[in-house]
Amino acid sequence: MRPREEAERPRDESLSPPPAGRPGSGLARDEAPGGPVRDRRDRRGRGRRGADRPMVPPADFRSYYGRPIVKAAVWRHDIPAYLFTGGLAAGSALLAAGGDATGRPALRRAGRFAALGAVAASGYFLINDLGRPMRFLHMLRVAKPTSPMSMGTWVFSAFSAAAGVAAAAEVVPPLAPFGTVGQYGAALTAPALATYTAVLLADTATPSWHAAYPELPFVFAGSALASGAGIGLIAAPADQAGPARRMAALGAALELYGAHRVETTKGLLSEPYQQGKAGRYLRAARTLTALGAAGAVLGRRSRVASALAGVSLLTGSLLTRFGIFEGGQASARDPKYTVVPQRERLAERAAADGGAKTAE
Amino acid sequence: MAGPNSLYGPVDPAPDAGYVDAPPRMGFFTDTSVCIGCKACEVACKEWNAIPDDGFNLLGTSYDNTGGLTANSWRHVAFVEQPGGAPDVFAGLPVGPPASPQSAVVAASTGQDTGTEPGVRPAVDALAAAGTTGTQFLGMPLSDLPGRTLDAPRSDFRWLMMSNVCKHCTHAACLDVCPTGSLFRTEFGTVVVQEDICNGCGYCIPACPYGVIDQRKDDGRAWKCTMCYDRIGDGLTPACAKACPTESIQYGELDELRARAAHRVEKLHEQGESSARLYGHDPEDGVGGDGAFFLLLDEPEVYGLPPDPVVTTRDLPAMWKRAGLAALTMAAAAVVSFAGRRG
Numbered sequence: 001m002r003p004r005e006e007a008e009r010p011r012d013e014s015l016s017p018p019p020a021g022r023p024g025s026g027l028a029r030d031e032a033p034g035g036p037v038r039d040r041r042d043r044r045g046r047g048r049r050g051a052d053r054p055m056v057p058p059a060d061f062r063s064y065y066g067r068p069i070v071k072a073a074v075w076r077h078d079i080p081a082y083l084f085t086g087g088l089a090a091g092s093a094l095l096a097a098g099g100d101a102t103g104r105p106a107l108r109r110a111g112r113f114a115a116l117g118a119v120a121a122s123g124y125f126l127i128n129d130l131g132r133p134m135r136f137l138h139m140l141r142v143a144k145p146t147s148p149m150s151m152g153t154w155v156f157s158a159f160s161a162a163a164g165v166a167a168a169a170e171v172v173p174p175l176a177p178f179g180t181v182g183q184y185g186a187a188l189t190a191p192a193l194a195t196y197t198a199v200l201l202a203d204t205a206t207p208s209w210h211a212a213y214p215e216l217p218f219v220f221a222g223s224a225l226a227s228g229a230g231i232g233l234i235a236a237p238a239d240q241a242g243p244a245r246r247m248a249a250l251g252a253a254l255e256l257y258g259a260h261r262v263e264t265t266k267g268l269l270s271e272p273y274q275q276g277k278a279g280r281y282l283r284a285a286r287t288l289t290a291l292g293a294a295g296a297v298l299g300r301r302s303r304v305a306s307a308l309a310g311v312s313l314l315t316g317s318l319l320t321r322f323g324i325f326e327g328g329q330a331s332a333r334d335p336k337y338t339v340v341p342q343r344e345r346l347a348e349r350a351a352a353d354g355g356a357k358t359a360e
Numbered sequence: 361m362a363g364p365n366s367l368y369g370p371v372d373p374a375p376d377a378g379y380v381d382a383p384p385r386m387g388f389f390t391d392t393s394v395c396i397g398c399k400a401c402e403v404a405c406k407e408w409n410a411i412p413d414d415g416f417n418l419l420g421t422s423y424d425n426t427g428g429l430t431a432n433s434w435r436h437v438a439f440v441e442q443p444g445g446a447p448d449v450f451a452g453l454p455v456g457p458p459a460s461p462q463s464a465v466v467a468a469s470t471g472q473d474t475g476t477e478p479g480v481r482p483a484v485d486a487l488a489a490a491g492t493t494g495t496q497f498l499g500m501p502l503s504d505l506p507g508r509t510l511d512a513p514r515s516d517f518r519w520l521m522m523s524n525v526c527k528h529c530t531h532a533a534c535l536d537v538c539p540t541g542s543l544f545r546t547e548f549g550t551v552v553v554q555e556d557i558c559n560g561c562g563y564c565i566p567a568c569p570y571g572v573i574d575q576r577k578d579d580g581r582a583w584k585c586t587m588c589y590d591r592i593g594d595g596l597t598p599a600c601a602k603a604c605p606t607e608s609i610q611y612g613e614l615d616e617l618r619a620r621a622a623h624r625v626e627k628l629h630e631q632g633e634s635s636a637r638l639y640g641h642d643p644e645d646g647v648g649g650d651g652a653f654f655l656l657l658d659e660p661e662v663y664g665l666p667p668d669p670v671v672t673t674r675d676l677p678a679m680w681k682r683a684g685l686a687a688l689t690m691a692a693a694a695v696v697s698f699a700g701r702r703g
Contacts, residue, residue, distance in 0.1 A: 064438060064664030065421040067428055073566040074575045094691075098698035131560020131580015138540040138559040145680075146367070146673055149563050150539035187694075191687030198686070199679045203537060203672045204566040210672060213679045217686030225693055247697035254689070332566060339661045342668040 072332035078129035089118035090194035091228015097187035110235030116167035194224035208331035219258035225251025233310030252293035281323030289316030370643035385549035388652035397521035404603030431576035440520035526585035528651030534564035569669035646670030
């Protein structure tokens with residue numbers, strides 16, 4: 001362990017960093033790219049309303065010219081799009097299996113087609129995001145439990161094959177028995193397909209993704225259910241859409257509760273989810289998902305209301321993925337989110353050590 | 361093959377990765393207290409590994425125009441300009457202002473005709489002004505001319521220079537998350553990317569708690585320091601350590617380096633440099649200790665290092681459990697949705 005007196009020594013004035021932005025100051029302080037935080041909230045008039053709420057204290061930390069410490073993911077928008085289509089495929093596959101098992105052909109058909117369409121889009125997004133698309137097959141060289149992406153590739157491959165057979169059986173009737181097998185196969189792998197992506201994001205050093213690891217799988221599972229239900233609400237006639245309505249309500253509840261916890265219980269690391277692009281996406285997602293769930297339950301007599309609710313749920317799910325993605329990226333770009341929580345952790349450990357020593 | 365500490369905690373990485381009779385673990389000890397910021401390591405690394413240039417960038421914040429470790433910079437010399445350093449380091453040593461203003465003026469006068477005198481008169485000769493007494497306004501917001509007072513105490517401004525590099529962690533997140541097996545553990549306990557296998561997924565990049573590995577924009581692959589795997593296999597010293605003129609970068613068996621580093625810190629403390637501390641040397645830390653560790657003269661974050669990095673695989677079992685729970689919840693929600701009455 002490094003000498004403790006460093007941490008306990010009161011900060012000498014001459015050692016404290018000069019104001020941020022002074023050239024060559026070396027010890028930049030809170031040089032958040034994009035300027036001081038909460039500007040936007042204040043301009044929108046939200047700051048006043050929330051003035052008495054407990055806020056994250058202003059970060060006091062030192063950095064190397066404000067440069068980020070961890071690197072933000074190099075992924076472009078293909079990855080949040082992949083997260084959405086993967087979840088949509090999973091939700092649709094569950095819808096198809098349930099529809100088939102309970103004799104609702106409209107749900108079965110819509111679910112199978114949506115699952116295949118979404119998983120095909122997933123494949124496109126995934127390969128498009130690779131720096132070297134021709135090397136996609138290298139993903140299949142190994143199976144590593146320590147790599148969520150490796151595990152995901154295998155789940156994705158199994159799901160795609162099963163979903164493909166199920167959808168093909170809709171078009172070619174003689175394949176029906178295979179279709180049933182494929183459909184249940186897809187439904188079995190669907191929950192893994194929907195939730196592994198949460199581990200994929202959390203298993204990084206990106207501060208706000210990693211901190212959210214307990215809740216992210218539930219957000220993604222709920223989001224997948226809600227989007228699958230959205231397909232059911234759009235495609236199925238009113239007399240078959242009952243399960244989709246219940247699925248919409250359950251999925252939306254899971255998604256909203258999980259996202260709420262991610263946005264509020266992580267201290268400083270919740271901040272990136274409330275600000276900027278991520279904040280806008282997640283606020284819009286919350287509204288659309290809530291509206292969609294309400295529409296699904298209340299609009300059961302109206303075909304139009306149900307379809308609108310379905311679209312609302314799908315958009316909400318999409319925006320949730322983009323919001324979570326952007327929040328993590330923002331947390332990686334600002335060294336504050338790396339340094340301050342780690343400093344707090346060190347201080348806690350030092351306090352615990354000190355406590356143990358005095359108790360002896 | 362994999363032991364109980366394979367994901368987190370102290371372990372010798374090469375035997376843990378399955379090497380039988382692995383050679384001793386090799387590493388870097390970078391003593392930043394003797395780094396002079398010459399960037400010989402950056403250049404030597406580029407030369408030996410045939411790394412493309414980064415283009416000509418001026419970051420505008422300091423003399424550091426490399427900025428950080430990237431796919432094209434596997435060594436990076438950080439320049440920290442620090443007002444209010446540690447004056448006690450120089451106590452009792454024959455140090456003062458670098459040169460007297462007068463001698464600077466004399467040295468600057470060449471006596472040769474520059475050809476500009478008849479036409480353009482120099483507005484202010486700052487050096488000459490510095491050598492005279494009395495106030496002459498230079499147009500700069502200073503209360504006094506720099507260097508006017510001859511007996512000025514030595515400024516407490518200090519430079520911290522630090523040659524940063526991949527840490528070759530005992531528990532390397534980049535290696536663990538790589539979905540193609542492109543990153544591998546060498547017999548020396550270091551971490552290397554196989555460039556013909558890397559498919560450019562970029563997962564290793566956000567996984568690194570130190571922000572080391574990076575994607576090269578034109579080919580999409582991830583690149584980082586290999587600790588000159590091709591050299592050390594032949595018993596040679598990595599290019600950066602070989603080129604370092606002050607032995608700030610030391611290469612060798614990790615155990616020996618750790619002993620040497622502990623001795624060096626002790627010595628610096630004896631000399632009154634109480635801010636000297638080691639970083640990344642402790643096998644009990646969040647990444648199981650680094651294969652490349654550092655002697656720093658200030659907090660890690662001042663150099664752009666995370667103060668308490670933790671490998672993400674520490675929480676991976678918990679993450680998979682949460683995902684499994686969420687997956688079960690999802691399946692149950694689907695079953696419940698369809699189990700209700702028809703309608």
